[in-house]
Amino acid sequence: GVSRVVGRAAEVEEVAPKEGMVLLERQGWKFLDLRDERSYDNEHLTKPAQCSQNVPLPEDVAALAQACESARLSKAVPWLVADQDGSRSTEAAAALIDAGWEAVAVVGGYSGWREGWTTSGRR
Numbered sequence: 001g002v003s004r005v006v007g008r009a010a011e012v013e014e015v016a017p018k019e020g021m022v023l024l025e026r027q028g029w030k031f032l033d034l035r036d037e038r039s040y041d042n043e044h045l046t047k048p049a050q051c052s053q054n055v056p057l058p059e060d061v062a063a064l065a066q067a068c069e070s071a072r073l074s075k076a077v078p079w080l081v082a083d084q085d086g087s088r089s090t091e092a093a094a095a096l097i098d099a100g101w102e103a104v105a106v107v108g109g110y111s112g113w114r115e116g117w118t119t120s121g122r123r
Contacts, residue, residue, distance in 0.1 A: 012093045013104040017116040020080045020106050024051055025121065032073070032103070034064075034083040034092055035110055045113075047120040057083050061091050065099035078102035082109045 015023065023029040024045075031045050034057035045052040055071045058064055073079070079101055081093040086109035093105040106113055117123065 012090050012097065014090060014107050015080065015104050016107050017113040020104075020113065021117060021121065023078075023080060023104075024048065029078050029080055030074070032068075032079045032081045032096075033110060034081065034088070039084070039110075043119055045119050045121070057088060057092055061088065061095050064092055064095045068096065068099070068101070073101065075101055078104070080104060080106050082106040082113060085109045085111050 020029075020031075024031060025048060031052040033040055033044055033052050033054045035054070036056050037054060040054040040056075044054065053071065053073060055064070055067050055073060058067055079093075079096065081089050081096065081103050082105075083089050083092060086105075086107055089105035089107075089109050093103040096103040108115070
């Protein structure tokens with residue numbers, strides 16, 4: 001099931017990596033990786049092709065929407081939002097929803113995702 005967390009202005013859905021993978025592989029969602037650039041360059045999700053985009057999470061989550069605009073983050077597709085460990089994924093997703101993106105938070109963030117999946121989506 002999907003648990004809901006009420007953010008500042010938006011209700012944010014949280015999805016487990018298992019559910020997230022279905023969205024990524026079958027429903028055209030993309031993965032917004034909020035880790036710093038070095039971590040992202042080191043490793044990130046590679047399958048489906050072009051499924052992942054990196055926008056490092058600013059100290060102030062209120063600055064995230066602007067950072068995503070600058071990065072030309074598409075509003076035409078929905079986003080799975082993940083920071084390193086899931087501690088700020090929900091507030092980050094709320095900021096994006098407020099600014100007009102469709103977004104859900106990944107429970108456990110990138111680390112949680114990688115516990116279940118390799119970067120190419122294998123178990």
